[in-house]
Amino acid sequence: MTRVAKRGLLQQLVEPKPPTSKLRSGVRIALGVMLAFAGTTHLTVAREEFQAQVPEFVPLDADVVVVASGIVEITLGAALILLAKRRVPVGLVVALFFIAIFPGNIAQWVHARDGFGLDTDSKRFIRLFFQPVLVAAALWSTAAWRDRPRLGARR
Structure with missing residues (x-):
């Protein structure tokens, strides 16, 4: 990578981007509120429910994973807002x-663990299709894909 490309990449990372549309901003804020709320429930009323989602291959106590992911979700939600x-x-x-x-x-579906009203294999399977929607919402609402730094881009 050339010096010009590196400098351009650095500028794209640190310079504020132009504002996005009101709809994108609204979805970004709604996603932030949702993440902050979910993170709060990780730490309070839904700890056991979230433990059902911790895959067996994770070498940590399920409660530790739930608490840590809750803190991350609150942080990410606040950052989005x-x-x-x-x-x-x-957004990235x-x-x-x-x-x-x-x-x-996937672990919740494969191991048939109930949680959040997902008490059948069908419900757990259908839920899998919502995760790509969340990924797309994060990228779209922040325009992260559109405005991402591009390696080798020249100005």
Whole structure:
């Protein structure tokens, strides 16, 4: 990568991007509220429900995983709401988070674990199709895919 490309990439990461549409901003804020709410329930009323989603291959106590992921969700939710000028990297991180927790949804389906009203294999299977929607919502609402830094881009 040339010096010009590196400098261009760095500028794209640190310079605020132009604002997005009101609809995108609304979806970004709604997603942030949803994440902050879900994270709060990780730490309070739904701890056992979330433990049903921790895959067996994770070498940590399920409660530790639930608490840690709750803290991450609250942080990401707040970032989506408060860091509009840094929406691209936040959107990319949120999308990666949704991808990272997807094995938990698969584990809940494969091991037939009830939680959140998902008490049949069909319901657990259908839920799997909502995770890509969350990834897409994170990327679209922050315009992270559209405005992502492009390696080798020249100005």
